[in-house]
Amino acid sequence: MKAMNTTITGMITNVYTFYSEGFKGMRLGKRLWMLIGVKLLIMFGVLKLFFFPNVLSEHFKNDAERSDFVSEQLLRHSGKSHNIQGEQPWKQ
Amino acid sequence: METMTSELVDWSRAQFALTAIYHFLFVPLTLGLSFIVAIMETIYVKTNDPRWKKITRFWMTLFAINFAIGVATGLIMEFEFGTNWANYSWFVGDIFGAPLAIEGILAFFLESTFFAVMFFGWNKVSKGFHLTSTWLVAIGSNLSAYWILVANGWMQFPVGMAFNPETVRNEMASFWDVALSPIAMAKFLHTISSGYVIGALFVVAISAWMILKGRDLIEAKRSLVVGASFGLLVSLFLAGTGDESAYEVAQHQPVKLAAMEGLYKGEERAGIVAWGVLNTEKEIGDDKPEFLGNFEIPYALSFLAYHDMNAFVPGLDDLVYGNEKHGIESAASKLEKGKIAVGALSDYKTAKASGDEAAMMEAETMLQKYMGYFGYGYLDKPTDIVPPIALTFYSFHLMVGLGTWFIVLFFVVLYLAMANEIARFRKVLWLALFSLPLGYIAAEAGWIVAEVGRQPWAIQDLMPVHIAATQIDAGNVQLSFWLFAVLFTVLLIAEIKIMLGQIKLGVNGGH
Numbered sequence: 001m002k003a004m005n006t007t008i009t010g011m012i013t014n015v016y017t018f019y020s021e022g023f024k025g026m027r028l029g030k031r032l033w034m035l036i037g038v039k040l041l042i043m044f045g046v047l048k049l050f051f052f053p054n055v056l057s058e059h060f061k062n063d064a065e066r067s068d069f070v071s072e073q074l075l076r077h078s079g080k081s082h083n084i085q086g087e088q089p090w091k092q
Numbered sequence: 093m094e095t096m097t098s099e100l101v102d103w104s105r106a107q108f109a110l111t112a113i114y115h116f117l118f119v120p121l122t123l124g125l126s127f128i129v130a131i132m133e134t135i136y137v138k139t140n141d142p143r144w145k146k147i148t149r150f151w152m153t154l155f156a157i158n159f160a161i162g163v164a165t166g167l168i169m170e171f172e173f174g175t176n177w178a179n180y181s182w183f184v185g186d187i188f189g190a191p192l193a194i195e196g197i198l199a200f201f202l203e204s205t206f207f208a209v210m211f212f213g214w215n216k217v218s219k220g221f222h223l224t225s226t227w228l229v230a231i232g233s234n235l236s237a238y239w240i241l242v243a244n245g246w247m248q249f250p251v252g253m254a255f256n257p258e259t260v261r262n263e264m265a266s267f268w269d270v271a272l273s274p275i276a277m278a279k280f281l282h283t284i285s286s287g288y289v290i291g292a293l294f295v296v297a298i299s300a301w302m303i304l305k306g307r308d309l310i311e312a313k314r315s316l317v318v319g320a321s322f323g324l325l326v327s328l329f330l331a332g333t334g335d336e337s338a339y340e341v342a343q344h345q346p347v348k349l350a351a352m353e354g355l356y357k358g359e360e361r362a363g364i365v366a367w368g369v370l371n372t373e374k375e376i377g378d379d380k381p382e383f384l385g386n387f388e389i390p391y392a393l394s395f396l397a398y399h400d401m402n403a404f405v406p407g408l409d410d411l412v413y414g415n416e417k418h419g420i421e422s423a424a425s426k427l428e429k430g431k432i433a434v435g436a437l438s439d440y441k442t443a444k445a446s447g448d449e450a451a452m453m454e455a456e457t458m459l460q461k462y463m464g465y466f467g468y469g470y471l472d473k474p475t476d477i478v479p480p481i482a483l484t485f486y487s488f489h490l491m492v493g494l495g496t497w498f499i500v501l502f503f504v505v506l507y508l509a510m511a512n513e514i515a516r517f518r519k520v521l522w523l524a525l526f527s528l529p530l531g532y533i534a535a536e537a538g539w540i541v542a543e544v545g546r547q548p549w550a551i552q553d554l555m556p557v558h559i560a561a562t563q564i565d566a567g568n569v570q571l572s573f574w575l576f577a578v579l580f581t582v583l584l585i586a587e588i589k590i591m592l593g594q595i596k597l598g599v600n601g602g603h
Contacts, residue, residue, distance in 0.1 A: 022212025028153065028594065029211065032160035035586060040164060042579060047171065051572040054174035055562050056182060063259070070182040071260045075438050077470055077559050 100566040101558045104176040107573040109543070111168045113536055114580035118162025118587075120535050123237060123284055124291015125155045126230035128322055133226050135318075137219050147311045149214070150599040151295065152226075154591060156211065161587040166240070168576065176569060180550050180560035185261035187253050187270060188243050195239035202232030237287070238280050245276025247551050248542070249344045255463050257440045257456055278340045279542070282333040285326050286538060289498055290531040292323030296505055297528035298595055300521040303514065311599045313509060320506035327498045334495065335396060341545075342397035342405070345552065347477055348545035350408045351484040353393060356382050358407040358415060363388035364396060365489070370482055376412050376475050408481075412474045423474035430468025433459055437466075467554045476556075479547040487540040494534035501527055 026033075060066045129152050136144035170192070173181045181188070209217060209225035217225075246252075252269030253262040264270060296319040302312035342349045349355075354370050355362065368386030391401040398405070404418050414422025436459035443451035471477065505524055508514040514521065546552060550560035 018212060018216060019208065021216075022208065025212075028590070029156070031590065032157065036160055036163060039579075039583065043164065043167065043171075047168070047572065047575065047579075051568060051575070052171035052175040055178040055564070057174070066182060067259045067261065070179055071437070071441060073179050073563075074183075074260065074434070074559065075441070 101561050103566055103569040104561050115165045120287035120290040121158045122233050123287030126233050128291050129155055130226045130230045133223050137223050146599045157590050161583050177560050178562040186264050187262050191239040191242040195236050199236040241280040242276045245273050245279045249275035275340050278337040282337045285330040285333050286535045288326035289330055292319050293528050293531040295319030297525045300524035304521050308599045316509045320502050323502035338396050346406050347411050351479050351481045352488040354382050354485045355407040356409050358410040360404045361391050362393040362405040363390045364392035376408055423477045426465050426468040429462045429465035433462035433466040434469035467556050470556050470559050479545050484545040487537040491534050491537040494530050
């Protein structure tokens with residue numbers, strides 16, 4: 001058991017050293033990682049947060065409400081809506 | 093009744109097109125270069141020649157730059173599904189979710205794990221393990237593309253699902269029908285092979301520039317041979333997959349094929365238009381000539397579309413107005429059936445609200461009978477089934493013309509490189525260099541054919557684009573469109589700048 005624990009610890013240490021030495025040795029890679037970081041920050045911290053809400057997840061509590069809404073939308077476009085006065089909740 | 097504004101639909105569509113086009117600038121190079129790097133490393137491991145190690149590391153660094161800039165740009169399209177295309181996202185249900193989830197898991201585990209070994213593992217892991225990691229990154233990238241194209245293939249030819257009127261969603265009935273759909277397979281092979289051609293063009297173009305400038309000559313010439321050999325093989329394969337793709341389009345999206353060829357009146361023993369200028373005054377159903385000038389290869393379209401030189405290929409007039417002789421249903425008839433399907437959904441909902449189970453069953457039976465025409469219920473007139481003809485036609489012919497040019501280019505470059513004469517033919521080297529942007533133009537033209545050519549559909553026959561869109565503020569979509577345009581342009585400039593800097597450093601540049 002002790003030998004197995006030592007092997008696992010050794011493996012984790014090796015993987016950690018592999019990655020840490022790899023990152024430390026990077027030159028161009030550091031610039032690329034910075035670019036990836038800034039890109040993800042803009043994408044998730046600005047675009048997703050302020051411009052791209054998931055409409056169905058944010059405005060409806062459960063799948064039944066979501067399917068009712070989409071069903072209403074599909075029938076409204078065909079002129080067969082049961083509730084044609086209905087507004088989109090995010091527009092109220 | 094509140095209706096979807098065409099301005100909103102157009103901006104949502106433009107935004108998706110912009111993000112897809114930019115995303116697809118990065119993807120093909122990743123797909124192609126990953127395999128070329130793996131081939132180069134295989135040669136290094138086989139020969140143990142340190143020059144091949146330098147060559148592999150040089151191209152691997154350029155691969156990493158493209159990967160880093162392009163990574164996650166596809167996620168933006170997923171944001172757009174949830175915001176701009178909520179009706180569509182709900183309607184497709186788990187059909188779209190399953191392939192994308194598999195893609196995400198594969199991309200994360202396969203690519204990210206072995207990517208680290210590829211870059212950090214030189215001299216730390218065995219040569220064999222390093223080489224295996226490089227191949228697994230290439231295979232992983234291509235498998236990711238497979239799942240994305242399965243999702244796209246389903247939109248072009250929906251199979252393996254059942255529509256549930258209760259939830260208004262499509263539910264997966266057969267995973268294998270979705271995963272092995274003929275359209276998805278043809279699309280996958282054609283798309284990845286276009287990526288391989290771009291990868292080969294990239295290697296050939298940069299190597300040509302290095303030879304022109306007299307830099308790292310031995311490494312550049314070796315790279316040129318690998319790039320041109322790979323390029324010649326994959327560009328021939330690309331032509332074959334294009335043939336298969338066109339065959340599948342003929343079977344499942346005949347309107348798209350007719351638009352690709354500018355074919356209005358269907359004919360037996362139809363020729364393919366090798367070159368042509370469309371008559372802009374031509375309308376569906378009139379007798380004006382289709383072209384102001386064109387050159388046709390006889391019988392080729394019948395053979396391409398149905399593998400039979402005498403086969404009848406329907407034109408746009410046949411597909412819109414029907415052709416009884418050839419058993420082609422008119423669009424007007426499909427519109428009628430579509431309205432019955434949408435009406436049946438409405439009846440189902442009414443019956444459910446009143447608790448009338450017999451009426452629910454009756455409506456459901458009617459809905460299942462006509463579900464294949466559901467999307468036609470939202471079209472106003474038969475000619476609405478026709479996509480923008482000029483854009484589809486010219487994009488298709490541009491793609492095919494460039495694809496032919498690449499075969500010639502790779503053949504000539506390979507011949508001269510193998511004869512060790514390439515350095516004397518400077519014009520060929522310049523042509524190779526300037527052919528690189530043509531590869532991207534061809535790939536984007538291919539996407540335009542695939543996506544514009546299937547309009548008006550978001551999901552073929554089931555959901556037109558204007559029904560797929562969410563009714564949100566058009567101003568927000570416009571604003572985010574321009575934000576994306578700026579973000580992606582900055583990323584593209586960054587990629588080109590970093591890439592050029594690294595190329596100038598040469599094979600001893602390191603990473």
